[in-house]
Amino acid sequence: MSTADLRYRTRRSSDLSKHPAxxxxxxxxxxxxxxxRDGEDxxxxxxxxxxxxxxxxxxxxQLITVTLDDEGSLGERMTKAFPWMLALSLSDRETCAQELVDAARASFATNQxxxxxxxxxxxxxxxxxxAAGLGHDDLEWLDLDDVQTVERP
Incomplete structure (x- = not known):
């Protein structure tokens, strides 16, 4: 039995009428x-x-549509189906495209x-x-050696 089959449980229609909750x-x-007994499950x-x-x-x-196109890299083809990917850098588009395909394959294989x-x-x-401009500011990291403990009020 595959992992996908384990997610389904079988109950008789009488269980539904006797123990609905x-x-x-x-x-x-x-x-x-x-x-x-009298019809399709x-x-x-x-x-x-x-x-x-x-x-x-x-x-x-959408992924099938992308695979039918044979011009450009996977990331370039994916931007046609997912225009929001244009906000990503070129390298992030390629990473995103591959991770989306991998996640889709895993979803289909596991029924998840x-x-x-x-x-x-x-x-x-x-x-x-x-696209909203977040993530462009340099982060200022705290130096753990300079952290001071403050008393609770």
Whole structure:
């Protein structure tokens, strides 16, 4: 059994009618397959889980579009699908592109949409911060030898 298969639990439809709170609580943690004698099995999952899967499929569609283009580097092609990447430096665009592809592969291989979605969100927020002018100031680091302890009020 693969790791992806372990995320689904199976419950009978009678469990749903006899112990709904238990089945609903289980569905908040992971999708639950509800088996039925009189029809096709159903899957019960949280809206968060369904939204994550939808975002992953949308991301996959964008990645497929990028792979169909054969002009330029991966980072250059990705800026067409993700224009926010233009706020990143050239080297960061290449790093971002490769990390997004790697996260997508990991998400598909493990059936964990949040891996790709989190990576995409992280890079997009980084680009937004750079575009807003954040990160251009030199940081002033404290010298730990000069730190003085102050009494509590």
């Amino acid at each position: 238990e089945v609903f609580a289980e569905a908040e943690d992971h999708p639950v397959t509800v088996t039925r 159903l899957v019960l999952m949280s809206q968060r889980e369904a939204d994550g899967r939808a975002r992953l499929l949308n991301f996959a569609a 949409p949040h891996l790709a979605v989190a990576e995409l969100t992280s890079w997009r927020e980084t680009a937004a911060a750079i």
